[in-house]
Amino acid sequence: QVHLVESGGGSVQAGGSLRLSCVASGFTSSYYSMAWFRQAPGKEREGVASIDPGGRSIYADSVKGRFTFSKDNAKNTLYLQMNSLKAEDTAVYYCAADVAWFLSLSKNDYNYWGQGTQVTVSS
Numbered sequence: 001q002v003h004l005v006e007s008g009g010g011s012v013q014a015g016g017s018l019r020l021s022c023v024a025s026g027f028t029s030s031y032y033s034m035a036w037f038r039q040a041p042g043k044e045r046e047g048v049a050s051i052d053p054g055g056r057s058i059y060a061d062s063v064k065g066r067f068t069f070s071k072d073n074a075k076n077t078l079y080l081q082m083n084s085l086k087a088e089d090t091a092v093y094y095c096a097a098d099v100a101w102f103l104s105l106s107k108n109d110y111n112y113w114g115q116g117t118q119v120t121v122s123s
Helices: none
Strands: 003-007 010-013 018-025 033-039 046-051 057-059 067-072 077-082 091-098 117-122
Touching: 003 091, 018 033, 018 091, 018 117, 033 077, 046 067, 046 077, 057 067
Parallel strands: 010 117
Antiparallel strands: 003 018, 018 077, 033 046, 033 091, 046 057, 067 077, 091 117
């Protein structure tokens, strides 16, 4: 059974950094496309970054140059390093996965989701 558990969220001042982790179990992450999404109160869930099994990645324009996505296949863990955080980055961040080879920031393309971790950035 596929299971995703996020951690690393918290509260930080604008300009600060956080690193989110997503531990995957029940599947081998090297064969899955994975992504980070976020959802702010009253807003739609939006894609932040996506990585395919080959290691290629894409980012939403709003986070390019500030967020970095990486994957440790040996640990079956996904990371999102978030630097230069802004108040508008405040949201619940979700890890997502699907057994397919693609790059996508559309939530409809992923069948497996974690429970989310809260990130709050104060200005």
